[in-house]
Amino acid sequence: xxFWAELSARLLFRDGLKSLGLTGWISFAGLxxxxxxxxxxxxVVSGFESTLQRAVSxxxxxxxxxxxxxxxxxxxxxHAKLQQLEPDTVASTRVLWVESVAAAKGKISxxxxxxLDPERWQQVLALDRRVIAGHFDxxxxxxxxxxxxxxxxxxxxxxxxxxxxxxxxxLANDYDxxxxxxxxxxxxxxxxxxLGKYEFDERLIVSSMxxxxxxxxxxxxxxGLLVRLKDYTKARESAGRLSLAMGPGFRVRDxxxxxxxxxxxxxxxxxxxxxxxxxxxxxxxxxxxxxxxxSVIQRYPDIGIFKxxxxxxxxxxxxxxxxxxxxxxxxCLTGFALGGVLGLAFMLGQNLFxxxxxxxxxxxxxDLVFRFWDLFAIFSVTMIICGLATLAPARQxxxxxxxxxxxxx
Amino acid sequence: xxxxxxxxKGIRKSYAQGISELGILKGLDVEIKRGExxxxxxxxxxxxxxxxxxxxxxxxxxxGEVFFEDDNLFAxxxxxxxxxxxxxxxxxxxxxxxxxxxxxxxxxxxxCRIAGESKAAAKAKALHLLETLGLRDRADxxxxxxxxxxxxxVAIARALVRRPQVLFxxxxxxxxxxxxxxxxxxxxxxxxxxYGLTLVVVTHDAGFAQKFSRVLRISDGGxxxxxx
Numbered sequence: 001x002x003f004w005a006e007l008s009a010r011l012l013f014r015d016g017l018k019s020l021g022l023t024g025w026i027s028f029a030g031l032x033x034x035x036x037x038x039x040x041x042x043x044v045v046s047g048f049e050s051t052l053q054r055a056v057s058x059x060x061x062x063x064x065x066x067x068x069x070x071x072x073x074x075x076x077x078x079h080a081k082l083q084q085l086e087p088d089t090v091a092s093t094r095v096l097w098v099e100s101v102a103a104a105k106g107k108i109s110x111x112x113x114x115x116l117d118p119e120r121w122q123q124v125l126a127l128d129r130r131v132i133a134g135h136f137d138x139x140x141x142x143x144x145x146x147x148x149x150x151x152x153x154x155x156x157x158x159x160x161x162x163x164x165x166x167x168x169x170x171l172a173n174d175y176d177x178x179x180x181x182x183x184x185x186x187x188x189x190x191x192x193x194x195l196g197k198y199e200f201d202e203r204l205i206v207s208s209m210x211x212x213x214x215x216x217x218x219x220x221x222x223x224g225l226l227v228r229l230k231d232y233t234k235a236r237e238s239a240g241r242l243s244l245a246m247g248p249g250f251r252v253r254d255x256x257x258x259x260x261x262x263x264x265x266x267x268x269x270x271x272x273x274x275x276x277x278x279x280x281x282x283x284x285x286x287x288x289x290x291x292x293x294x295s296v297i298q299r300y301p302d303i304g305i306f307k308x309x310x311x312x313x314x315x316x317x318x319x320x321x322x323x324x325x326x327x328x329x330x331x332c333l334t335g336f337a338l339g340g341v342l343g344l345a346f347m348l349g350q351n352l353f354x355x356x357x358x359x360x361x362x363x364x365x366x367d368l369v370f371r372f373w374d375l376f377a378i379f380s381v382t383m384i385i386c387g388l389a390t391l392a393p394a395r396q397x398x399x400x401x402x403x404x405x406x407x408x409x
Numbered sequence: 410x411x412x413x414x415x416x417x418k419g420i421r422k423s424y425a426q427g428i429s430e431l432g433i434l435k436g437l438d439v440e441i442k443r444g445e446x447x448x449x450x451x452x453x454x455x456x457x458x459x460x461x462x463x464x465x466x467x468x469x470x471x472x473g474e475v476f477f478e479d480d481n482l483f484a485x486x487x488x489x490x491x492x493x494x495x496x497x498x499x500x501x502x503x504x505x506x507x508x509x510x511x512x513x514x515x516x517x518x519x520x521c522r523i524a525g526e527s528k529a530a531a532k533a534k535a536l537h538l539l540e541t542l543g544l545r546d547r548a549d550x551x552x553x554x555x556x557x558x559x560x561x562x563v564a565i566a567r568a569l570v571r572r573p574q575v576l577f578x579x580x581x582x583x584x585x586x587x588x589x590x591x592x593x594x595x596x597x598x599x600x601x602x603x604y605g606l607t608l609v610v611v612t613h614d615a616g617f618a619q620k621f622s623r624v625l626r627i628s629d630g631g632x633x634x635x636x637x
Contacts, residue, residue: 003522003525007522011510301506302506304467304506305506306523307491308500309494309495309519309520309523309567309568310492310494310496310524311491313487313491314488315491315523401467401468401469402468403462403467406467406506
C-alpha cells in the first residue's frame with residue numbers, strides 16, 4: 001500500500017471517523033441512500049425487462065414462424081425446413097391460436113386458445129415451470145380434452161383443477177358473410193398457469209393441438225411454428241434471416257418484436273431513471289466534499305508540517321482525494337447492501353400488496369435482477385463523482401503554503 | 410566543495426495591507442557556512458521567523474534569491490522543492506506539530522515514509538534516533554501521552570531522521586519550562602556535533618543565543634549593527 005493511501009486512511013479514521021462530524025455523516029447517509037435508490041431502480045427496470053422477456057419466451061418461444069392463412073400439409077415438413085435455413089435453431093413446435101369465448105359457471109369471457117404439439121412443446125417452451133396448481137397435462141379423458149388455463153381466467157371463472165368449462169369458437173359461414181356458425185367444446189382444467197404477463201393470464205387456454213384443431217374446425221392446419229434458439233439475444237438477426245428465406249407467405253416475429261414498444265420504452269426509461277436518480281448521488285457527493293473541505297481546513301497545521309517534511313503538493317492532493325474515494329467506496333458498498341435489502345422488501349411487498357397493477361404495467365409481479373453492468377455503472381459513476389467532488393478541497397489543501405499552515409492555530 | 414552552504418541575496422518580503430504594502434524584510438543578504446551554528450535574534454515582528462522560513466524554502470521571498478551551495482532554490486518547482494527539503498533540510502518549530510493520530514515513532518518515521526523509504530527501514534532509523542534522544546520507551550506513545558520536553562525531542566528526531574545538512578529551528582524552546590529548555594538547548598549542540606549539522610535557530614532567549622558562534626540581529630527588516 002502506498003504511504004499516501006495509508007496516511008489518508010489514518011487521517012480519515014482518526015477517533016473512529018469522528019473527524020467527519022455530524023454533517024459529514026448526514027452527507028454520507030445521503031450518498032448511501034442515493035446509491036441504494038439507483039441500485040433498486042435499475043434492478044426493477046432490469047427485472048421488468050427480463051420478467052417480460054421470460055414470460056414471452058416461456059409461452060411463445062424465441063421466434064414465431066407464422067402463416068396467416070395457416071400452415072397445411074402442402075407446406076411440407078416445416079421443422080426440417082427451419083433447421084436447414086436457421087442453424088441457430090434448437091427446436092421447434094407447432095402452434096395453433098384461435099380466438100374464442102370461454103364460458104363457465106354462468107360467466108363468459110374472451111379467450112385465446114393455444115394448441116400445442118404434446119410431443120414437442122417441451123423442447124421449445126417452459127410452461128411446465130409456470131404451473132401453480134394441478135399439473136401440466138394436454139391429454140384427454142372420456143372424450144374431454146384437458147387444458148391449462150391462465151390464473152386470471154381461473155380466478156374469473158372460479159375454476160380449480162378438475163373443473164370443466166366450455167369454449168365457443170365462432171366460424172365463418174361460407175354461404176353468408178353476415179352470419180357465423182359456432183362450435184362448442186368442453187375442456188377439463190388440468191392445471192393453472194402463472195404466465196407472468198397480465199394479458200396472458202387473463203385470456204390464455206392451452207390445450208393439445210388436436211383438441212384445438214377439432215374445436216376450431218381447421219382440419220390439420222395450424223398457425224405456424226414456435227422456435228427455440230441457441231441464444232435468445234440473437235433472435236432479431238435470426239428472424240431477419242428466416243423472414244427472407246421463408247418467403248412472402250410467412251411472417252417471422254421474434255420475442256422482442258412482440259412487445260417492441262415496451263422494450264424500447266424500458267431502454268429509454270433505464271437511461272432517464274439512471275440520470276435522474278444520479279442527481280441524488282451528485283448532491284450527496286458534493287455534501288461529502290464540503291465535509292472534507294472542513295476537514296482540510298482543520299488540517300491546515302498538519303498540511304504545513306507535511307510540506308515542511310517534504311510532502312509534495314501532488315501527494316497532498318492524493319491524500320485528501322483518496323479520502324473522498326474511501327467515502328465513495330464505503331457509500332457504494334453500503335448503498336449496494338441497502339439496495340439489496342430494499343429490493344428484498346420490494347419482493348416481499350409484491351407478495352403482500354398489489355404494488356404493480358397488471359392491467360397498467362402488463363406484469364403483476366417482477367423478479368428483481370441485479371445486473372453486473374448496472375452495478376458496475378453505478379459504482380464507476382459514484383466513484384468518479386466522489387473523486388472529482390473532493391478534488392477541489394484536496395487542491396485547496398495542496399495549494400496552501402507551509403507557512404500559512406503552520407501559522408494557522 | 411564550497412564552504413558556504415546557504416546564501417541569500419537581496420531578500421525582500423512584504424505583505425499587501427489594503428492598498429499599501431507592509432515591508433518585513435528589506436533586502437537582506439546572508440551567507441551561512443557549512444557546520445556553522447547561527448542564531449537569528451531580534452524584537453517581535455522584526456522578521457526573524459520570516460527569514461528562517463525563506464531560508465528553509467517554506468515561504469517565498471517577494472524579491473531576492475536563496476542558494477543552497479550553487480543551487481538557486483526558488484528556481485525550482487514546488488514538487489522539486491518538496492524533494493529538496495526532504496533530502497537536505499530539517500525543521501523544528503515552537504509548537505511540536507506532531508500528528509495526534511500517530512505514535513511518537515510513527516511521527517518520526519513520517520519524513521522517511523514520505524520520501525518513499527520502506528516501513529521497516531524507516532522504523533529502524535526512527536527507533537535509533539529516539540533511543541539517542543532517550544525516548545526509546547516512549548516510542549509507542551501518542552503525542553497526548555507525552556510531556557512538553559518529550560514532544561519537542563520527538564519533533565527534533567523527526568527533523569533529523571532524514572539526516573539533513575541544515576537544521577532550522579524557530580523558537581524551539583519558546584514553549585518549554587526552563588529545565589526542558591536547557592535540556593533542548595544542550596541537545597541541539599550535541600546533535601550538531603554528532604551529525605555534522607549546520608544550525609540556523611531563531612530565538613528570543615538571550616541565554617540560548619549566547620551559545621552560538623554567530624548571532625545575527627534583525628532590526629526594522631535589515632541587519633542591526635551589532636550582528637557578528
